[in-house]
Amino acid sequence: MVPGLMKKLILGMCVAAGLLSCGPSDPDLTCDTSPPAATLATNVQAVFDTKCKTCHIADYSYGDYTTAAKTAAIVGKKSLYAGTGATLLVVDPKSLANSALWLKVLGGSMSGRTGPKGENVYAKMPNDNSIVLSADEKKLLKDWICGGAK
Numbered sequence: 001m002v003p004g005l006m007k008k009l010i011l012g013m014c015v016a017a018g019l020l021s022c023g024p025s026d027p028d029l030t031c032d033t034s035p036p037a038a039t040l041a042t043n044v045q046a047v048f049d050t051k052c053k054t055c056h057i058a059d060y061s062y063g064d065y066t067t068a069a070k071t072a073a074i075v076g077k078k079s080l081y082a083g084t085g086a087t088l089l090v091v092d093p094k095s096l097a098n099s100a101l102w103l104k105v106l107g108g109s110m111s112g113r114t115g116p117k118g119e120n121v122y123a124k125m126p127n128d129n130s131i132v133l134s135a136d137e138k139k140l141l142k143d144w145i146c147g148g149a150k
Helices: 003-016 040-051 068-072 100-105 135-146
Strands: none
Touching: 040 068, 040 135, 100 135
16 A cells, blocks of 8 residues: 555544544643643743652652752753663653653642553652642643753
């Protein structure tokens, strides 16, 4: 079959099935087509400052979020939860589903959130029940990752 025709056939089946796309359907793992600007320097580091850096201190093996420069170092870094042969990153600037930080914000493995290869990301973050991320703070983190985590 002609490759272009195959793509049209698949797209047609998706439309006929009533689907907007044949990609991931979980809205928590799907980026907006044009996420609002969110950068460490302008607004994202403030979330880490108020909600994360009491635990994620200097030289902490699970990420040092004490400054924007140190937080930036987690972007593209292989997650300690990746295991052998897995590709899970702490923050994957191309994928919410492959970002351990985002999966933990969504509730971690106890709420059914695992990496794309079934990696256990363990507990939700923040894990101190007295600290809660607001819906706006979660949206900001999501937009940051979807915008390339810059």
